[in-house]
Amino acid sequence: MSVVKRMTPDRQRALNLLKERLDGRLRSHLNSCVRCGLCGESCHYYLTKADPRYLPGYKVDQIAGVFRRYYTLIGRLFPRWVGARDFDEETIEEMVDVIYGACTMCGRCSLHCSIGVDIVYLIRTARSMLAEIDLVPPGLQSTVDAAVETGNNMAIPREELVDTLQWIEEDLQLDLEDENASIPLDRKGARVLYTLNPREPKFFPLSISAAGKIFHVAGEDWNISTHVYDVTNYAYYSGCETTAAELTRRLYDEAVKLEAEVLLLSECGHGFRSIRWEGPQWINRPYPFEVRSVIEQIADYIRSGRIRLDPALNQQPVTLHDPCNLVREGGVFESQRFVLNNSVQNFIEMTPNREDSYCCGGGGGQLSMSRYRERRIEAGKLKADQIRETGAKIVATPCHNCIDQIMELNLVYKLGIQVKTVAELAADALVRTEKS
């Protein structure tokens, strides 16, 4: 009896998914690891705990071994010769543990890989296989489910969002001493459609106020949709690409409906990567609008003189954490630095930074998977040490997920810092001219 026939229907589904995706690109990445081990030195899990199971190459081998077993001739005939691995209970358990539980998909290993294996792509493919057989860890899956079922990952009803935005608007008018300051809702034809991370209206609205303040002073023609208002796409992390496509399609349809020229994304790493770079592939069509991060937009306002900032208004030393999915994986390197250099008196870079930055440990859906919390905090020590070394009192980071992880690192490693979005610091430095 062939191996494939012995397979349970469930497991066969996962193997079929792998088979369907096996194009030249995937095959070559699955076949290419030469086990040099350099990836270990790039991974925050391995660097904080030298467990060989944390080596990115080991994680890659979980899926590559299964690939060899079922989809290469030599692996089918002589599995042991080539380290091929049955897709059995033991393999699956190990896959879940290291593919979901010990990787943030930060991509630093891919950058340092001696032969350029796209490790994140392989991890995502492995997650897709596991998602296919319902093995996504609970907190991550429920976050995806909430987004699918309610339209946003924190299940915020539309009325609650509207009330919250009106409440923020009232505050904005007081703050700006201008009764015309507003948060425009559902305005067809506005140039910019601004999309939030649900955690902003739910728990952390200061970043909405900050963006609203900047848009108002810059005279931007903008609005927020009260129908589709979630910049996140946790299906990118769970590995379920049909769901990732569905969530992207909703945002796409809304931007088209509202005739937006720019779909502007709140500060969110994986949201940027998903919408900006993965989205058109998922929904298989190009966007008729531009996708930008709000920090790119703020940088433009500064360059073109639409807003004026006074760095003296932010006196405390500030450092910057580069969110992996926005920077290394997303290509936004300088906007955040330009904005901070214009917003704060004393900006100190962490080392390494930009494309070589260490992950904070919160990505990959880690923040939503309670069962791996201990590892997440342990792996975050590298970032905590980096922060401490700068001596900064404020850590700015254009990603709400990173903010939450760094807040926790702050508590555990006693860093004595505050964590803010880039827009918050820019808003605090705004100078009002008579015109604005």
Added chain:
Amino acid sequence: MSQIEIEGRQFEVDGDGFLEEPELWNEEVARLFATTDGTGELTDKHWSVVNYIREYWEAEGTAPMIRKLCQHSGLHLREIYELFPMGPAKGACRIAGLPKPDGCV
């Protein structure tokens, strides 16, 4: 699931320290949880937030929006962040014995 011990008392919690069985919550639990996340001793202001979150959750099955929290407690947003260094979700909701909210928290 894991266990934590605070002042000699054992609690079943999830990996993030949220109570596994929210119905086992009482004020003593809140007081003890607050000692572990930088919140410290619970003042009247803390209690107005914690009790409101708890009541809201018991009625609605979810944590209240921060707007409601501010309006009902009469506290300013920034005050709430100061009272609960881990924020409204991982701080106040955890102290109020809620399960961990989904999303970027």
